[in-house]
Amino acid sequence: MDSSVKENVLDVMDLHVCFHTDEGDIRAVDGVTFSMQRGRVTALVGESGCGKSATSYSILRLLQSPGEITGGRILFHPQGGGEIDITALGDNSEGLFRLRGGRISMIFQEPMTALSPVHTIGNQVCEAILLHQKVSKAEAREKAIEMLRKVGISSAETRIDQFPFEMSGGMRQRVVIAMALVCNPEILIADEPTTAVDVTIQAQIMGLIRTLQRDMGTSTLLITHDLGVVAQLADHVAVMYLGRIVERADVRSLMKTPRHPYTMGLLNSLPSLAMNKKRLPSIGGSVPGMMEIPPGCPFNPRCRYAQPGRCDVGHPPGPETIGEGHEVACLRAREIMAEKIT
Amino acid sequence: MTRYIVNRLLGMIPTLFVISLITFILIQLPPGDAVTAMMKDLQQQGQRVTEERMTALRAMYHLDDPMPVQYLRWIGGYLHGDLGYSVYAQQPVNKLIWERVWLTVVISLASILLTWVLAIPIGIYSAVKQYSLADYALTVLALLGMAVPSFLLSLVLMYVGFKFFGVSIGGLFSPAFTDAAWSLAKVNDLVKHLWIPTIVLGVGGTAGMIRVMRANLLDELKKPYVVTARAKGVRPLKLILKYPVRLAINPFISTIGWMLPAILSGSVIVSVVLDLPTTGPLLLDALMNQDMQLAGSFIMILSTLTVIGTLVSDVLLAWCDPRIKYE
């Protein structure tokens, strides 16, 4: 990779997303900043309702009313150099249309309904090709079949003319992945790709994404709430809670030395083989609704280390670097680290 | 699929048989018969209404045969295409019906076309621009279209047509053209007269369709495959038309089958108010005068078309929605 190409393929800077409802404006993404390393898998982890999907949707400007990006910038650094500020692109601008599916593509959680039931697989995949590449229909069909074979669909030539409902959930997810990667995008956003499929298929899908990502060098943003998937696929991780990033680090250091109490809680509640049939520990309380974000550190009501008067007052703590590429948004991070060591 | 169609066709025969029985009973239910109904017209024609004349007419048209015999003669004739002879109009039934069919079809098709050409785009627009001012305005307009009774709308339009556009009242041609040979002027005159029934029939249908289209489209717009398509970079207009509209339109395609009888029956009330020689008033007069042959045969034709129409609409639905399979 030559030096002129920036280290990060995508930088999200202080992103704000707000949902206007009759009950008032909900700040789903409350100032998120992270970046994706080129050719690497970056994971966004958090319980449902923490704003990770809203973030991923904003990257491709897929948010529709009542959701709206109210602040921050998203910078994309394509392979060939230059910089595109995605938030600045016009809603119906050509630039945005060429970006979507051409440079950045996305796969979704629900394989059952992600494909149009009344159009054949071939029709939908070829459409993606024809939108972004000047090729004839026959060539597009050839490429589609090639891609379907690549994602592991047997006898792709016949399957291409089938309808989605004639395929299993896993198979359909493979088609969605094929459709996303057929134009060799630079970034793939995978919004909980394995949540809706059973465990065996989950492993295959993850294996597929890993191999394709490596072969095609696609930098991938993985949205998930499953730490197991993160551990297997991700290189770099950001943990989100109530619309904010509470901890960011490479996967190994995050797994080994989590600094933020929430991350620790998440990891503790992971069943590990070593556990001998004890009740799984879980984080007390439940995620408050978007409308009842507590003052101070949003995690303080559920945090074991919370100190009244410090954690539950003032603005939520900003990110603080406490290690090489390791940031955490917790006032007492260092103290906890010290206590833990002793 | 063909096996399905065959046994549906076989299933029709008992249905049609029951319908024919019910139709016959319905028409013969009220007292009196076609001849007594003719008395009023005979009087107006300036003919003498005497007891002797009535008995002669009854004998002439076998109206004094017992009911079962009349039923068998009627249904027998119907089966091999002979629709019998209308006592009231003194002419063969198929001549009466075919004379008026071309106009009824023209008006019905025109209004159906108007309905589809208006309802679908408006339905789409008000769904996409949901809760915008345009959406509310179009909804209220659609409701108004459904709410105004058809005879009132046709009356007012007829008067407006006459007052401001000089379109002669009632009928299809202004007096000068009633018997003139077909010329461009006559066609122009016909078109000038046609827009009133087309609007009245169209408005009613359009209103209903707009609201159904809007509801269907709103459901489809929420589905994930729309988001997938957007993520693929499909342009908005193409996206809406190719995916959600394609699915939202399915129920309409299946209503094409239901249009079969409607095309032929034409709206009775509008035709009576606008004095259009369509099949609607023909059926109304036949029923008012208990003219069994004409009314019965015409209802059987409509019922047959309806039953076929339901089959056609099921087949169409299966054709345009691969998920539906009929074994």
Place this chain on the structure above:
Amino acid sequence: MNEENIPLTTAPVPGGRVRPEAVEKLASASQWRLMWLRFKRHRLAVVAALVLIFLYLVSAFSEFVSPYDTDDRNAACILCPPQRVHFVDAQGRFHLRPFVYAFDLTIDSNTWQRVYVPRTTDPYPIHFFVRGVTCRMWNLFETDLHLFGMKDGGTIHLFGTDELGRDLFSRVVYGGRISLTIGLIGVFLTFILGIFLGGIAGYLGGVVDSLVQRSIDILQCIPQLPLWMAVSAALPADWSGIKVYFGITMILSFLGWTGLARVVRGKFLSLREEDFVVAARLCGASQSRIIFRHMLPSFMSHVITSATMAIPGMILGETALSFLGIGLRPPVVSWGVLLQKAQNYQVVVMSPWLLLPGLFVVIVVMAFNLVGDGLRDAADPYSTRR
């Protein structure tokens, strides 16, 4: 975005902070409470609902609201146009109490036309809660109290008069009583028939189901017109107006149940396999309990919506029947009957105010449709639409 289920709350708090008790109250709201909350937000539907309530009240107290009885004839003003209500008189003076002008009747000997010219010299003030024509309120007790009327002998015809000099305003108010109730009762019957037949067909299936399906097909195959005519012709000749009215309601509901039955059957079929139904059966719930306690509520909202949509159909049906001369007939007064005599060229040219009942039909039908719209949106409280 799709996994966040935007909760419903009552009191919005700036900055996205909400009072906890509002959230609490919402969580425990019953199905109907939820529907009402959601319905309230559909402004157009609320306005329509108010209009309907107002019209139903007016027709309920028609004896009180209308200044005259339906058959009071005023031979002096045959076919006289509506009297306009004024506040400012000819000299520009403003009067708090509204007034109307009397008419001067001149018969143009050339065209034989009755020409009514308002006599602006002496205005007749309108009084409220005035003693007037005595009539039997709901046929129970005598009363002569009226909402508005004249004191010193003048006549007031807000909507003008018909060819016999009868006050059109009073006839429209009384007519409303028939037309509006014909819709309710008709729909109620359709409701019962539809749910019962649809239900047993959907729930029991088998022979019953195919029988009901077959009869629905047949009924829907026969064109509407002959069914209407034959059944209305079957009404015996000497029936009084009111009996004919119930007869007509039966006709309209007898033909209207097929649509609802089909929908209910479909719902029953799909619900039968639902887990909560199987669970209820496992707990040993009786057949009827399952149907009425579990299955019905789940699609009651849909049924209510289609019912409110059916009422306008009934009202329009009544006017259509009257147009064809096979519906209600004088001396019964309904909007259909009033329109029957009014929808011809002569009326449009000479006395267009006779078409006013048509305006009321339009208003009521639109109002019911709007309320139906509001109900349909509110009926599915779990729909994610805003």
Place this chain on the structure above:
Amino acid sequence: MSLKQAPGISVRVSMMAGLVYGLVLPVMGGEEMIPAATWPASWFHAPKTASESGLKEYHEAPVLAERVKAGTLPPVKLRLPDDPVVIEPAGRIGRYGGTARVFSQDSGCLLGLEPPLTINPLVSDVLPNLARKWEYSDGGKVFTLYLRKGMKWSDGHPLTSEDFVFWYERVCCNSDITPMMERPWKNARVTAPDDFTVRYEFALPYPSLVREMAHHGEEFCVPAHFLRTYHPDFVPKADLEAMARRDGFMSWMSYFDAARGGYTKYFTGDLNGASTGPVVTPVLKPYVLSRQSPTLLVYERNPYYSKVDPAGNQLPYIDRVYVMVASSVDVIVAKACTGQASLVGNPLKTTDIPLFKTGEKAGKYKTYIWNRLHGVDVVIQPNLTSPDKGLRALFQDLRFRKALSLSINRQEINTIVYFGRAVPRQTTVIPTSKFYEKSFADAYIEYKPDAARRLLDEMGVVDRNGDGIRERPDGGRLHITLEWFDLETPKGITMELVIEYWRKIGLDVTLRQVNSDLQGSRAKANMMDMTLWHADRCSDILFPSEPFWFVPMHRNWEECHWGEWSLWYQSGGQQGEKPIEAARQLIDWWVEMSTTLDEARQIELGKKILRSQAENLWTIGTVGLAPQPLIVSDELRNVPLRGYWGWDNRSTMPYHPETWYLEPEEPR
């Protein structure tokens, strides 16, 4: 004439005399008689013939002249009878050409009729037409018609007495064609002493035949030469059935009926058969049917029509007549007001006269006001032989019928419905009739509700339970259902007023509108409490032979007030119920009146019958001699400004529609 001073409404009636064609518009108010000067004097006597008026050569319509030049038509002299009749038009000599437009309800009024005899404009006398003279002999049992020589059918075939004999022997006596023969024609004899004389012999004297020959005489002669090819006596029935089947007819009987020009307006062999073109029944009328479509019948002029105008021009003037078929009366009125028709009469309602008059300028037409011939527009008939014993007793009590009549405010009906232009009167003949006396028309027409209440109290019909409705003398509920059928006259609006008047004196009567077959079947089956009709047959032409409202001799849909007594008379006493003395007296008078030739005796008996109606109120009249609006296009000329319009004179027969012509102002 000023209206009753209503509170708050001051009434001024402005009298504006409008000048129409130089005739002062008649003074407003029910005009009893139309002055004879309105029509040409020659219309009151037998029409002169060409020779009598010194006419030598004749002229014909240009369109016929071309056919003569082309050789497809003999010259006019050969087409006209030897000595054609001269008819004087009401206005001036007309202009040939033009196309008139009329609605199916009025087709007879413009297309005209050609019976052997015709009626004078005052509907009081019979005049010769096809026949030049007629005479009775053998005490009224023998009736002889002397036809004019050289008359021809519209296909050129000569009209002879054979056509009259053919009607009786082949049509009237054929049991298939006429299953039930009318009473006087049973065992009669019709012979043809020579080609132009027809002799009728009857068992009983038949004096009213001359009036029937004028009123519906066209039924008595048929194109024998044409009908021979469709009659079972000349063509084997099997062939007839085949021809019928081929032309889409149900049976040879309906095929023959169509050929006879019966109910079918249009008989053609080319429906789906092999014949060369439309075959049309030959007629004697001025116009012949040529084409038909669902909404239009086209009639062309009859080249062999037998009459000429004083200048020798063969009538009629108008070339073509479009008869338009419309689906509803309301649309007809709308079309009439926008000038789409040359003449409109029957479908017009009296209450719409202001609409017609205000639309005159825009529609380019004038609204003529003729007099309706009905003695009374609405004749109310309580059923004297009602199966309900209680009602029967009440109705048969003269006091009850008087109460019914005295409680009707005829003046208010006249004002509201007829703009004060009709005449409140009891059911009786029209003033121009020779049987008429003023007292008959004035019987019990005063508005005396109190007298009516006293009469009911006298009878014991009082309100017992205080609900404002009187009960029967035996205490039972008194409820009367009046079933009525809406035809011709404004019955609905009148009855809503009458019902209210009766309610004011405590009688509970409900209206129930029925359609034509219910009216037909329930009236004949004597199942009606009360019904009503329009009292036609009140002129000298029909009253002697069909006094429906005055003598129990007829049973059909028009009446229900003494069905059982009529049945008793019709069945010669075997069926029905023996009428009460007064009613039997009526029958005797009528039978004698209809069989005596003595004019004075006929008048005396007629007056007895009418006096009995005036005294006994068998039926209750409301308002009569009503204005009949007639929309006449400005193009249509020679239409008399005033006339009598009704069934008795076939609306326009005495006013010679063949003399009307079209003066096109600008191409419409």
